[in-house]
Structure formats: structure tokens, C-alpha cells
Amino acid sequence: MSVLLAQIINALLLGCSYSLVAIGFSLFFGVMDIVVFCAGDVGLFGAYVVAGICALTGVYAALVAAGSSWLGVVIVVLIGACLTGLLMVGMYKATIAPFEGKNPLMPLLSTIAAGVALREAIGLFYPEGRNPQVFPELLPRGYLGGNPLLSWRNLVIVVVTLVIVAILYWFVNRTKLGLSIQAVAQNREAAIMIGVNSRVVLLVTFLIGGFVLGTGGFLLGSYYGMIRFDMGAMYGLKGFSAAVVGGLGNIYGAIVGGLLLGFVEVFVSAFIPGGTAYASITAFVIVVLFMLFRPEGVIGERTVENV
Amino acid sequence: MPVEDGVCLQTQGLSVRFGGLRAVDGVDVTVREGDVLGLIGPNGSGKTTFLNLITGIYRPTAGRVMFRGDDIAGRPPHAIRARGIARTFQSNRLCWKLSLLDNLLLGLYSRQHTAWWDAVLRPSVARREIREGIEKACSLIGEFNPDLVHRCYDPVSSIPLIDRRRVEIARALISEPTMLLLDEPTAGLNPQETIELIDDIARVKESNQNISIIIIEHDMTVIARISHRVVVLNAGRKIAEGPFAEIARNEEVRKAYLGEEM
Amino acid sequence: MGKRSFERTSGALLAPLIVLALCLVVYMCLRSSPLVVFLAIAALMAGVILLEMTHNLEAVHELIERHGRGTGAVLVLFALVLPFLLRHSSYVMHIALIGCLYAVVALGLNFQIGSAGMVNFAPAAFMGMGAYTSAILSVRFHVSPWIGTVVAIFTAALLGLLIGYPTLKTRGYYLSLVTIALQTIFTLIIINTDWLGGPNGIAGVPPYQVGPVSFGTNLVIGGLELPRQTYYLYLLFLVLGLTAWLAGRLYRSRVGLAWNAIEQDEVVAASQGIDLARMKLLAFSLGAAFAGLAGAIYGHYVSFIGVEDFDFNKSLMLICMVILGGMDNVPGVALGAILLTIVDEKLRDFADYRMLMYGVILVCVLLLRPQGILPKRMRKYRLPGLEWLNHPIGGR
Numbered sequence: 001m002s003v004l005l006a007q008i009i010n011a012l013l014l015g016c017s018y019s020l021v022a023i024g025f026s027l028f029f030g031v032m033d034i035v036v037f038c039a040g041d042v043g044l045f046g047a048y049v050v051a052g053i054c055a056l057t058g059v060y061a062a063l064v065a066a067g068s069s070w071l072g073v074v075i076v077v078l079i080g081a082c083l084t085g086l087l088m089v090g091m092y093k094a095t096i097a098p099f100e101g102k103n104p105l106m107p108l109l110s111t112i113a114a115g116v117a118l119r120e121a122i123g124l125f126y127p128e129g130r131n132p133q134v135f136p137e138l139l140p141r142g143y144l145g146g147n148p149l150l151s152w153r154n155l156v157i158v159v160v161t162l163v164i165v166a167i168l169y170w171f172v173n174r175t176k177l178g179l180s181i182q183a184v185a186q187n188r189e190a191a192i193m194i195g196v197n198s199r200v201v202l203l204v205t206f207l208i209g210g211f212v213l214g215t216g217g218f219l220l221g222s223y224y225g226m227i228r229f230d231m232g233a234m235y236g237l238k239g240f241s242a243a244v245v246g247g248l249g250n251i252y253g254a255i256v257g258g259l260l261l262g263f264v265e266v267f268v269s270a271f272i273p274g275g276t277a278y279a280s281i282t283a284f285v286i287v288v289l290f291m292l293f294r295p296e297g298v299i300g301e302r303t304v305e306n307v
Numbered sequence: 308m309p310v311e312d313g314v315c316l317q318t319q320g321l322s323v324r325f326g327g328l329r330a331v332d333g334v335d336v337t338v339r340e341g342d343v344l345g346l347i348g349p350n351g352s353g354k355t356t357f358l359n360l361i362t363g364i365y366r367p368t369a370g371r372v373m374f375r376g377d378d379i380a381g382r383p384p385h386a387i388r389a390r391g392i393a394r395t396f397q398s399n400r401l402c403w404k405l406s407l408l409d410n411l412l413l414g415l416y417s418r419q420h421t422a423w424w425d426a427v428l429r430p431s432v433a434r435r436e437i438r439e440g441i442e443k444a445c446s447l448i449g450e451f452n453p454d455l456v457h458r459c460y461d462p463v464s465s466i467p468l469i470d471r472r473r474v475e476i477a478r479a480l481i482s483e484p485t486m487l488l489l490d491e492p493t494a495g496l497n498p499q500e501t502i503e504l505i506d507d508i509a510r511v512k513e514s515n516q517n518i519s520i521i522i523i524e525h526d527m528t529v530i531a532r533i534s535h536r537v538v539v540l541n542a543g544r545k546i547a548e549g550p551f552a553e554i555a556r557n558e559e560v561r562k563a564y565l566g567e568e569m
Numbered sequence: 570m571g572k573r574s575f576e577r578t579s580g581a582l583l584a585p586l587i588v589l590a591l592c593l594v595v596y597m598c599l600r601s602s603p604l605v606v607f608l609a610i611a612a613l614m615a616g617v618i619l620l621e622m623t624h625n626l627e628a629v630h631e632l633i634e635r636h637g638r639g640t641g642a643v644l645v646l647f648a649l650v651l652p653f654l655l656r657h658s659s660y661v662m663h664i665a666l667i668g669c670l671y672a673v674v675a676l677g678l679n680f681q682i683g684s685a686g687m688v689n690f691a692p693a694a695f696m697g698m699g700a701y702t703s704a705i706l707s708v709r710f711h712v713s714p715w716i717g718t719v720v721a722i723f724t725a726a727l728l729g730l731l732i733g734y735p736t737l738k739t740r741g742y743y744l745s746l747v748t749i750a751l752q753t754i755f756t757l758i759i760i761n762t763d764w765l766g767g768p769n770g771i772a773g774v775p776p777y778q779v780g781p782v783s784f785g786t787n788l789v790i791g792g793l794e795l796p797r798q799t800y801y802l803y804l805l806f807l808v809l810g811l812t813a814w815l816a817g818r819l820y821r822s823r824v825g826l827a828w829n830a831i832e833q834d835e836v837v838a839a840s841q842g843i844d845l846a847r848m849k850l851l852a853f854s855l856g857a858a859f860a861g862l863a864g865a866i867y868g869h870y871v872s873f874i875g876v877e878d879f880d881f882n883k884s885l886m887l888i889c890m891v892i893l894g895g896m897d898n899v900p901g902v903a904l905g906a907i908l909l910t911i912v913d914e915k916l917r918d919f920a921d922y923r924m925l926m927y928g929v930i931l932v933c934v935l936l937l938r939p940q941g942i943l944p945k946r947m948r949k950y951r952l953p954g955l956e957w958l959n960h961p962i963g964g965r
Contacts, residue, residue, distance in 0.1 A: 035742060098936055104742060105688050109892070110935045112885060117928030124921060237753065244746065277761035284750045284757070291747050292735050362840060384839035394840060402833035405826075406947050408958075412823075413830050417842025419823055423851060426822035427815060433822055438952050459958055460947055482842070 007270045008263075013154055013223055015262025016161040020216030021239025022246060022254035023168070027209045030185040030249035031202060032100075034107045038091060038115030039213055040236015041122075044229075046084035046214025047135065047221035048122055050076055054136040056127070073138045081214035088210025089203055091118075097202075115232065123229035132228040135221035157219050164212060168251060171208075181205055185249070234280075241287040247297025256298050261286075314373075315340045315486055315519040316361070316392075321370035321380075322543075323360055330356045332543035333370065338486070343512060343520045345534030345551065347527075349563055353543040354523045355397055358488050362394050363387045375485070389417045393479035394488035397523075399471055399495075401463050407474060408459040411444035412437075414478035447477050451507055469500040473507060480511065487511075489522040493529055505529050527555075539563070584636035585643045587629065592647040595907060596654070599661050603915040610908060617942055627946065634951060648806040652788075652799040659796035666798055666870065668910035669805040670863045675890040675906040676816045676899065677859025680852040682888065683897035683945075684825060686832025687849065688745045691732055691752035692860050692887045697879025698755075699725040699861025700868040701765060704774045707869070714777045718865040725861020726854040733853030737846050740835075752881055759876045770875030774868045777804070784869070801870050808866070809903070812859055816899045819855075826948065828852060829897070886913065889931055893941050901943030908942075 021043055028036045053076050054060045063072030095110040123129040139157070144150040172178035183191035184201045192198050220235060221227045238261060246257025261283050269279040290297065316338040323331045331353045338344050346354050359365045361372055363384040372380040379387055393414070401410050419440065421433040449456045451473040458466060463474060472492055479487055492508065493501040512520065512533070524530050530537060530551055537554045539547040541563040547554055554560055594613060598606045620626040633640050655662045674696055681689040702724040703717035712720075732751050736744045759765050776785035777800070784800040819825050827848050830838040839845050868874045886909070894905020912930075916923045950958060 035746070095932055102939075105745070106935055106939055108688075108742070108745065109888070110932050113928040113931035113935070115928075116885075117925055117932070120922075120925035120928065124925060237749070240746075241750070277757075281754055281757045281761070284754050288735060288747055288750045288754070291743050291750070292738050295739065295743055364836065364840075383844075384836070385842045385844045388840055388842040396837075400834055400837045402830050402837060404833060404945075405829060408950075409826060409829070409948055412826060413838070413841045413843075416823060416827060421823060423819060423822070423824045423855070426818040426824060430818070434952055437823070437950060438955060441950060441952070441955060441958070460949065462947065478841070 003270075007266055009154055010270075011263040011266035012259070013157050013262070014266060015259035016157055017216055017220045017223060017235075017258075018239050018242045018261050019161060019255045019258025020164065020212055020219065021235060022242035022258045023165070023251055024209045024213040024216070025240050025243040026246075026249050026251055026254040027205055027212070029243070031181060031205045032096070034096060034104060035111070035240065035248075036091075036096065037108060037111040037236060037240070038095075038118060038232075039209075040234070040239055041115040041118045041232030042084060042088055042091065042210060043213035043217035043220065043235060043239075044227065044232035045087055045118060045122065046080045046217035047227045048126060048133075048217075048229075049080040049083050049214070050138070050218050051133055051135055051221065051227060052126065053079060054138070055133075060136070060138075076138065077215065077218050080218060081211045084214025084217070085207040085210035088206045088213065092202070092206040115236065119230055119232055126229070129229050132226050135225055135227050137222075137225075138218075139222050153222065157222065160215065160219065164215060165251070165255060168208075168212070172251070177201070177204060238280075238283065241283060243297075244287055244295075245290045245297055247300030250297070250299050253297050253299040260298070313339050315342070315375065316521075317373045318357075318361070319371045319373065321357070321360055321372060322368055323356060323365050324368045329543050331360060331367075331540075334540070334543070334545050336538055336545070338519050338521060340519055341517055342536065343522065343534045345530040345537040346521055346523045346540065347525070347530060347537060347554075348540035348546075351542075352540040352563075354540055355490055356543075357540065358394060358490055358521070358523065361387070362392060362488065385417070388482070388484075391482075391485035392488065393482055393484035393486070395472075395475045395479055395490055395492060397490040397494060399468070399475055401471060401475060401478075403464040404462060406460045407448070407455060407463045407466065408441065408444060410463050410474055411448060411478055411481055412440050414481040415440045415443065416482075418482050443481060444477075447481055448474065450510075451477060468495055469504060472496070472504060476507070476511070480515075484518070486519045486521070489520065491523050491525065493524065493526055501526060501529065505532060509533055527551075580632050581636050581639055584633045585639040587633065588640040588643045589647070591904070592643065595904075595911075596647075596651070598908065598911045599655070599664055600658075603912075603918055606911060606915050610912070614938065614942060621944075630946060631949070631951075644810075648803075648810075652795050652802055653790075653793065656793060656795050656799075659798060662796055662798040662802060664911060664914045665907075666802050666805060667914075668907035669802070669809045670867055671887065671890060671910050672809055672903045672906035673805075673812050673863040674860040674887055675894070675902050676812050677856035678887055679816065679891050679897065679899070679902045680819070680828065680856040682891050683902065684820065684828035684832065685849060685852045686828075687736060687852065688748075688888070689732075689736075689853070689856070690745055690748040690881070690884050690888065691755065692856070693879040693881070693883035694732070694752045694755040695725045695728055695857035695860035696864035696867070696883070697759070697874075697876070698728040698857070699864030700874045700879065701759070701771070701864075702861070703865035704771045704868040704874055705765070707775050708771055708773055714775055714865075714869045718862065718869070721861045721865035722858045723861075725864065726858040728861075729854035729857025730850055732857075733850045736853070737849055749881070752884055756876055756880045759879075766875070768876065770873060771868075772873045774872045774874065776869050776872065777801075785872075798870075801866070805866065808862065812862075813899055813903055820897070820899060821948075821950075824848070824851070829948070889934075892939070893934060895941035895943035895945065897945045898941070898943045901941055905942055 021039055024039045025035065028034060060072050060076050063075060091114055095114045096107045099106040099110065140152040142152050144152060144155060172181060180191065180196045180201045183196055184198050188198055242257035242261045243254050244257065245260055246253030246255065264283050264286060265279045268275045268282045272278065314337060318334055318336045321331060321334045322329065334357060346357065348354055356365065360367050363382050363386065366381045370380065371378045374390060374392065379390065402413065419436050421436050425433050445456050445459065452470055455470055463471065476492065493504055496504060512518065522534065534551060536549065537551050538545055539554060539560050546563060547557045547560050594609055598609050617626065620629060651665065652662065655665065674692055678689065678692045681687045699721035703714065703721040706712040706717040706720060707714050732748060735747050739747050760768050776783055778784065785797055787797050788795045788799045827838065827843045830841065830843060831845060831848060835845060890906040890909045891902050893909055894903065895901030916926055919926060
């Protein structure tokens, strides 16, 4: 029974980090109808920034020495996420914006290429980049009430995810900028006509998306305890799959998809003999089935083609 | 259901629902061989949807489409074209990046037989088919507008709207269909061009006595001029049927078209 | 009258010369340093753009088509002579070989991407299917490599049907994404199945054999010893020639037109009588057959195959070849494949920076010249008796 519970928690954790990447994909797809394939690598960049700050600069150590280590963690993660947001905006300007209005294959390919370039750049320019890096243990150790299933680390991961989702929900539904994002996502021309500055909206969307991705990367690193420069590819692919399964363009769908995929992977790994090998395969097969038989995902709505 | 002689197309209780919306609701229409049937109704009344049901783009949720005795409801579009029902689209759907000639040749696809291995194994047969196709395409479009013959390799996006409409009609006619469905062919044309295009369509009918035509139009002068009978749809249902003069006096039709000039 | 015959003779000379010049550019790229390669490709692009701006590119295309015999002869001669010119460098011959291999795969991929507009991210899986089929048959079951290769064509075509089938229900984006997922599944299945070699691959794949002569040995002609790749190079030239010819024929036929129509507007295509499912599956299975053939030959050439040879990165590279060369343009795609292979190999000089440069170059190409070296052309029909089509009265 406790084995089952432990696996459920694992699935939840993995699902959370997939969800955050999936949210990134859905945000970008919703606003521009494009799949930004480098999202996984961008998320990993966030993890590397955090790891870099801790390992290469004395910033974190200084913050810990100065006072609360909690504050130190928050500041370091914030820096990482913000830098990732800026990177994402840069990626947008370089590899997505130039292709607006053209064949959607172009930004798909250019973001794939950008992902490759980013991955390689990390491997080349980060010290010992090609080797796996130990991810700093920023999350508190120990267990809530001594219960081995409720480690602080896991709780923080889940809570952070929920907080991000809650903030996003509030932002997208209650603020003017957020509503503008929705407007642009639903009908860009109409949004422009009612006075929405679509350029600003797009930039902000990518900034926020990058921020979310960076946080996701940090959580991924915390979950595995280590990061490697080429993890971004698979991470992105899984996150994207989660977004599709949940419903591309829908933030809640991204969460549902992320959790679903997390559960499939963990359970196939744990409970099917020889399953670890087939965990990923199963996840992708599910994605293919969804794309065939329910492309609008779990939450999405069917559209009818007009002739 | 027994098939009456001379009936080309008959829909029986044809219906389609999209979610809660009944786009076409129990429509019975009969088209005899050689008929020109006008299909009118306010926007959103289901006229184009009706054509889409006949041509296999939508699958009906109820009812039958009897074409020369066979129920073709739900068959895929390519099968229906092969059987001899050809159409044009309201939005003038051509393959924009292809040449004028290619767009016409596409219309002949359902009548050609060379398969992919023929291109390799029987090149002379394949070449002959293409040559005959080109000659037919050029002579057909030349009947509509002789200038177009010289623009065979121009991308079809570069020719004026009225000629694009002609290309679409020629594309439908080139396969010698039994039935021609025209969806608002004069939309977007000025009055002079409208008259020219209707002359073209009338000429087509004269040289093909047996062809049946269903024409959707909002311009009533067109309907008045070439249709033998008119069917009126409103909110997916047929509300009136008969010769144009009768329809023009019909109270319910007037109400459906509230404010429209008849 | 005199002017026409002058045009004809000068054309008959000019066309083979142009093709010869292209061959020489390729030859030069094969032997030179990365910098020279980049300059050569830049010069080639500049030449093409210049022709485009003066509206002569189409004329050059038609000129070459009109004098097909002359240009074909030049290509055949070049192919025959190439191993002699490269006999001292078996590495350069290897590059030429791999370039031809990828050209065959790219031509197949072109049916899906270039002609029918279905962006397939799994061409490497098709190649891998062919390679693994032939390798397993010849290594485990001691089947002759030739038979293995023929079987490989069919299994790859079957995989093409299998992967093509899901794409029938998807469009545009989703189609690409389905193929990405399927390519990934293919790779994962191979890694996790020991019988298929697992992560260690399959070693000891035997070379082709014709009678007593094994393709793995050196060839001696007229006292000159040619490296062992020569047999494969000649085989590949033959295969490339056949596949290019087949691809060209298909492009000109009603099949090519149907594919183009499907790309532009599926509803219109279906309304003209085109069976969408059949044509899409044809594009996939034919394209896969090409890739399977190339994959099988690859296996017997390098004698060791592993899953990294047929993974997502390779698929990405193949897609770039089609785009770089020019979609739906047979000579363009073949040229693009060969040039990109050369570039890829030359980038190895940069060791660690290779993939980074690759990514950056790709983004630059997409930004600056997305239509590729030889852009898509308007379909023209060259048939006896219809020359007036190409010379319209009062036209250009």
C-alpha cells in the first residue's frame, strides 16, 4: 500500500514538472498557433542558471550567510526564471517572429534548430558542460511530521506548481494584460481592432512563458538531483506531449496532460515487469492515439471545418 | 423507394446536425435530368451545407441522397465526383499556386486512368492522356474566354475574379459531369460581369441539354433568368418550391428574406 | 530559321556545360576545406539568385530539360570518372557515397514534404527499417545481401504505410507531431529490444557479393587501384539515377499533380476525384521504399549499424536537405542532399562545435532563403505537338 502511495507521489511530482513545460507550450500555441519546440531546452537553461549561480558564484552562499536560506532559494530561483524569460523573448524575436504569417513549418523547424543550438551552447560553455551536473539541493530536507512519504522537497515542488498555476489563472483572467493575451489568442485581428497592443502582448506572453519554463526546469533538476545538457530534448518532447493530450492551447489541459503522462510513466515503470524500458514508449503511444482520435485533447473542443 | 424515370437526384429527409444546430433539417428535393434548380434562402439557411451533403464533404445524420437510383449519402467526395457530380465553391477555391492549366487538368483527374507505375512502365499511354487533357482544357477554357488560353502557365491567382470563376466552372465541366452544383458563382462580381458569367452558364446549359444544375444564388436576377424551378431554404428547412414567379409572391419567403429586395 | 538552329546548337552546348560546372562545384566541395565549401555554396546561391532576378532561372531549367541526353551523358561520365579522381582519398569517397545515399532518401522524403505538403519527421525510421531488415536477414539468417535489400524495400514500404496511416487523420502541425512521436517510438523500440541489437547495434553486416567478387574489396581497373568504396559508389550512382528518374516521372504525371493539389487544398483535391488516403499512403510508402533501399545499402557498406544512425537528428537533417535543396524540385533535392552531407562532414573539423553550428546555420537558412537553392517551379508540360504552350502568343 505504501509502495502504491510512494509511486503516486512520484507520479505527481513528475507530472508537475511536465505540467509546467506543457503550460509553456500551451501558452505559446494559444497566442500564436505555433509549437515552440525549444521549450524543453529553455526550461533546462533555467535549471543551469540556478545551478550556475550556486556553484559558480558566491551569491547563494552569501545570501545564506546573510540570513534566511529560504530567501536565498527564492531569490536564486527568481533570477533563474527571469533570465529564462528573457531568453525566451530573445528566442521569439530571433526564431519565431520573422516567420509570422508564413508557412508554420518554418517556425517549427527554426525552434527545433534553436533548441539544438541552445543545448550545444550549454554543453560547450558551461564548465564541464558535457558531463552531468549535480543539482544543488536548494529545497529543504526532512519530512513533514517525520512521515517518509511527505518529504519537504516533494511538498515544495507540488506547492510551487500550484502557486504558479494559481498566479497564472489570476493573471490571465483578472488582469487587463492577461485578458489581452486571451483576446490575442482567440482572434488577433479583432484584438488589435479593439486597441490591444498585440506586439506587447506577444512579448509579455513569451516572457511569462519563459519564466514558467525556467521554474519548471528548476523543479526538474530538484526532482532528479542532477541535470545534463541534453535532457531538454526529451523533457520538451514529453511536455509537448502532455500539452497535446490535455488540449493544446489550454492551460488546464496542460496540467491534466502533464499529470496523466506522469502517472503513465511512473506506473508502467513500477508495476509492469521490465517496464522502465517501455514507460516512454507507452507515453508516446498514448500521445499518438490522442492525436489520432481526440486531437483536441482531454479538455479541448472540437472545431468543425467550414467549407 | 422506387426511382422515377428522368430523376437525376433526389434527397429524402436529408438532415445534418452539428452539436445542437440542425443545419439541414429533413430536406426533400428532386432534380430531374436537364433541370436547372435555383436554391435560395437567407444567409445561414443551409444552402451550402446542403451541397456539402450531396458532395460528401459532410455525412448526413439522417436521410438519403439518391443519385440515379443509388444512395450516395456519406460516400467520400472523390467517389461522388467519379460518379458524375461536380461542384464549384462559394469562396472560389482553386489551387492558387498552381497554374491555370493545372487547375483545369485537376478537373479531369476522375476521368483518367494512369496509375503511378504507368508513369514509369507505360510512358506513352501516360503522355497521351496528358496531351488529350491539355487539349481539352484549352478548348474548354477558350470557349469561356479565348485570352485565357495564352495564360495557361500563369499562376491562377494572377487572373481576374470573373476568369477565376470561369476556371472553377470549367474545372467542374471538364469531367463531363451529369450534375453541376454551382455555389454563388456571381458573388463578388459587378453587374456587367454577372451578366457575362450568366451568359456563360446559359451557354453551357444549351450545349449540354442533359446536364442538371443546382445553382445557389443571392442575386435574384440570375435565378430569374436561368432556373426552371426554385427551392427556398430557411433555417435548414425547405419552406417553398416552385417556379420563380410563384416564389417571388410567396409570403413566407418574403418574411424569411425580411428586407431583401426581390 | 538560322536563329533557331543557332539557338539549338548553342543550347545543346550550354546545357551540358552548366551541368558540368555544377559537377565541378560538387567535386571541389568534396575535396576542400570548410571555408572553401561555404564560399562555393554561397557563390552557387548567388548565381541562382542572379538568374532569378533576371528572370532566367526558368529558362535554364527548360534548357537543361530540352537537352536531356547531353546533360545525362555529362552526369554519367562524371559518375564513372569520379572514383578515379578520388582514388587517393577513401574518406572523400566515403563522403560522396553517403551524400548519394542521403540523396536517395531525400528524394523519397520529397514526395511527402515537397510534393504533398506532409511534413514527415520519420524518414530516418524508414531508412533504419531497411537497414535493420537487411542486416538482420544477412547476419542472423545468412540470407544473401541482395535478397535482404529487396526485402528491406518492402518492409520499409510497409512501415511507410504504418506511419502514413495515422497521418491520414491529421493535418499540418499534428501530422508532423505524430511523425515525431512515431520516430521516437521507433528509436525507443530498437534501443529496448536486444534481439534488434539494442543500444549496441548490429555488427558484422556482410558486403554485397557478385559471384566471386565481394564489394568489400578494392577494385583494380587499368592498373589503377581504386578504394573499396568504388563498387558501392557505382551501385549508388545507379540507384540514385534510377530513383531520380522515377521521381521525375512521378512529378510530371497526374500523381505529382494530385500530390500538389493535396498540398494546396485537400477539400478541392477530393472534390476533383482524388482519393486522399490512397495518394497520401502512396507518398509515404514510395518514399519509405526509397529510404529503405538506401538504408539497406548503408548497412552493407558500413557493416555496423546502430540506432544513432536512424534517430530524430538524422530525420531533421534529411528534412533540411529537402528544404535546402528546394521542395518538390528533384534536381534541387538531390543537390541539396549532397551539399548538405558535404557541409555536415566538413563541420566535423569543428568537433565539439559541430551541432551548434548546424543549428545556427539551419536557422539562418530558414530566415534568409527558405525556398532553398532551386525553388519550386510552375509545372510545365513538354510534349510533342504542344510546343505552343511554352511560347504563348504575346506572352513572355
